[in-house]
Amino acid sequence: MKRQYKKLRKYLPVKQKGNLSRVSHFVLNKPFVKRDNIDPKKKFPNNEKGGLIISADFEMAWAWRYTKTNADYLQKGRIERENIPKILRVLDEYNIPITFATVGHLFLENCERGAHDWMRKIPHFDDHWKFTKGDWYDHDPYSNYKDAPEWYAPDLIHMILDSKVDHEIGTHTFSHIDLSYKNCPPDVADDEIKACIMVANNYDIKLESIVFPGGTWGNIETLEKHKIIIYRKRNEFELAYPYRDDIGLLVTTSSGSLEYDLNYGWPKEYLINRLKKYVDKAIRSNTIAHLWFHPSLEPFILENIIPPFLEYASSKREIGELWIGPMNSIAHYINRNKII
Numbered sequence: 001m002k003r004q005y006k007k008l009r010k011y012l013p014v015k016q017k018g019n020l021s022r023v024s025h026f027v028l029n030k031p032f033v034k035r036d037n038i039d040p041k042k043k044f045p046n047n048e049k050g051g052l053i054i055s056a057d058f059e060m061a062w063a064w065r066y067t068k069t070n071a072d073y074l075q076k077g078r079i080e081r082e083n084i085p086k087i088l089r090v091l092d093e094y095n096i097p098i099t100f101a102t103v104g105h106l107f108l109e110n111c112e113r114g115a116h117d118w119m120r121k122i123p124h125f126d127d128h129w130k131f132t133k134g135d136w137y138d139h140d141p142y143s144n145y146k147d148a149p150e151w152y153a154p155d156l157i158h159m160i161l162d163s164k165v166d167h168e169i170g171t172h173t174f175s176h177i178d179l180s181y182k183n184c185p186p187d188v189a190d191d192e193i194k195a196c197i198m199v200a201n202n203y204d205i206k207l208e209s210i211v212f213p214g215g216t217w218g219n220i221e222t223l224e225k226h227k228i229i230i231y232r233k234r235n236e237f238e239l240a241y242p243y244r245d246d247i248g249l250l251v252t253t254s255s256g257s258l259e260y261d262l263n264y265g266w267p268k269e270y271l272i273n274r275l276k277k278y279v280d281k282a283i284r285s286n287t288i289a290h291l292w293f294h295p296s297l298e299p300f301i302l303e304n305i306i307p308p309f310l311e312y313a314s315s316k317r318e319i320g321e322l323w324i325g326p327m328n329s330i331a332h333y334i335n336r337n338k339i340i
């Protein structure tokens with residue numbers, strides 16, 4: 001049934017795809033919840049009923065090269081630069097701390113040819129990215145953040161650190177690689193995470209959370225070795241309280257994206273209500289809604305959808321029903337209090 005649904009979706013025109021998603025969301029009573037047996041009174045620091053995590057995949061041009069969509073990766077990087085101050089402003093306004101899962105290379109002010117040669121590189125693969133020749137680092141301009149602002153972002157990282165709200169800086173690998181067991185040998189994963197830790201040290205940042213690039217998943221042993229404590233993962237359920245994987249790391253389920261496909265033509269009110277539904281159901285089911293976005297998101301979403309949604313979430317926090325925080329914060333709470 002699931003396979004048929006996926007097949008059907010693939011051949012539908014984009015508007016109808018949006019309609020199908022709307023109908024299935026309603027009929028199947030989505031979002032789906034992963035149930036657990038944890039005492040609801042212990043799940044959140046101040047006895048809140050549910051939680052909200054927001055994470056941003058902060059990556060600039062690194063994410064979009066090799067993409068099969070042929071996105072203009074430099075343009076994406078530039079949009080991200082323009083959006084970050086606006087995003088921080090709206091998060092400040094509603095006092096919403098989030099996790100910026102940041103590509104390690106963005107911490108650098110500059111780099112020279114050969115600077116990353118010590119790192120072992122991923123072999124070629126044609127999967128969700130088309131990387132079939134050359135080197136994963138071929139796009140690196142070996143320049144600096146003033147001349148090649150799409151590849152470095154020390155100024156933006158400082159802006160995040162200096163903002164009124166206490167955001168988390170997590171990792172998104174050093175060069176936005178596929179971290180799956182299939183495409184990434186452990187020694188490559190090890191060097192990528194090591195490189196991230198080295199550059200983050202210069203900012204006194206301890207990396208504790210990871211978002212896998214491109215929805216990949218793997219090399220958990222390496223993450224554990226480098227003291228990463230929690231990661232975001234897509235599952236067949238959308239709402240869940242964090243749980244442990246086989247290795248012992250905490251997993252926070254991805255509920256969905258804050259930036260919907262605007263080609264669906266959904267009205268603004270529907271987009272906002274759909275997001276509110278995640279928060280409402282997280283509260284009802286004592287779970288967490290974890291919504292994510294790319295900082296290169298469309299201005300329409302940033303201006304029209306995110307502010308009313310954040311206002312709603314903060315009103316739920318105001319009445320004590322909703323905990324809001326970054327990934328590492330709930331992980332610390334769980335570990336400190338031995339919740340699971």
Ligand SMILES: [Zn+2]
Nearest residue numbers: 111115140142
């Ligand atoms: Zn470089």
Ligand SMILES: [Zn+2]
Nearest residue numbers: 057063213214
């Ligand atoms: Zn990414």
